Amino acid sequence: MGPNGSGKSTLFQILEGFLKPTSGSLEFEGKDLQELLANEVSKKKFHQKVGILFQNVDTQLFNSTVYDEIAFGPKQMNLSQNEVDQRVEDCLNLFNLNSMRDSVPYNLSGGEKREVALASVLALNPDVILLDEPLVGLTRAKRNELIELFDKLHQAGKTIILITHYFQQIKDVATDYLIFGNGEIVKKTGDELKADPELIHQVEEY
């Protein structure tokens, strides 16, 4: 969490390996990220293990139908056609998108596009999921549904890192917080943050 322009999305781009950090280094599963990305095989494995949902999902939807969009990743994972179809079906069911299977992603509404993009990330079955403001532009009910889904994914052993301005809605499921602001990043556990009313007030202002 943090104010606009504080570097949250940039951090995600670094975590996904799109940008190189200007200083410091990153490790994934005990290996230096830049070394991992230098090798084609480990780079592809890394992208399977770490999925990302962009803030602007328009750029994330580049296939001609919702089915192709979700199947894009699984098709590259040596799965049989039946398994790919099953994954797409399961992801469509997760978001109740079955009726949009053959729709053109570009023509969907903002919220639907976000769901299709998220479904296409989940179809890769990543271990870590980076979500850049996934709750923006959704109704309260939809936000609650998504938070419930994130909680289930977390229970299934996935690490969810999300950027959000909705502290009140995520406070019951989030375990750790990184708060950006004033040129520094503060790390707090859920309990630590709840015990600091001043920081809560600051976070709610974002």
Place this chain on the structure above:
Amino acid sequence: MLPHWMYEKEDYEPEIKKGGLFSNEKLLKGLLSKLHTESKVCKKHPFHPLVYLVNIIIISLILCFTYNKYVIWIIGIYAAALLLRVSNKTLLKIIKRTLGLFVLNLVLYSPSIILGTGNYVFLIKMFLLFLSLITYASTTSVYDFLTALKQLHVPDFIIFQVDIFVKHLHILGSFLLKVVYAIEARSVGSEKGQNKLMGTIFGNLYLEMVKFGKELYNALEARAFTGKYDYMIHKLNWKDYTLIFIQAVLLVLVILIGRG
């Protein structure tokens, strides 16, 4: 309830096939990053935009029309002197770009050299022209260029077209760069079927550009845009007067030496 496969770890060996859509990914990303990088408005102006633009126009015209070796020497020294004020990083960038462009043109010109009909003065002129133009492009923001055009009384609609074109390029670069990132993030195996994406990507790009164009038009209309293009007013300082003086001396020298 989540599907059962989401509780399991993926165990597969990615296939690698060379020659896919993004086989030259580094080059593509570098190019798109350049388009994506928005031109910044310089707060500290090295020269008055108009004086600097007139300077480059004069140099270019002299180089185009003269074959006098002394004139070319003078221009060469002048172009090198202008390089003295740029930072080391910019200087390196200018030299790299100039040499790149020069070598490319040298290859095109090589048949004339091989056949013995080449003119070495032409090559030096070409090099100096590239050097001057790249120095100008590397040390001037688009905004300053547009300000200079406005002060040269170029019609507003032309300046407006150039401005919109640059903004479109920026949006195009930004959009395509993010699409490349998105494809990279989900390219977890062999790149089969990626070539089919081109149509959809460019279709989406076209739709985005149309959307941007319409929104821009509506925004301009909503803010009562009259077609008048405003610009920042700059005052001339001693550096500008020095440049004007050098330009005048250069022109006089060129005329005198050219005649002699």
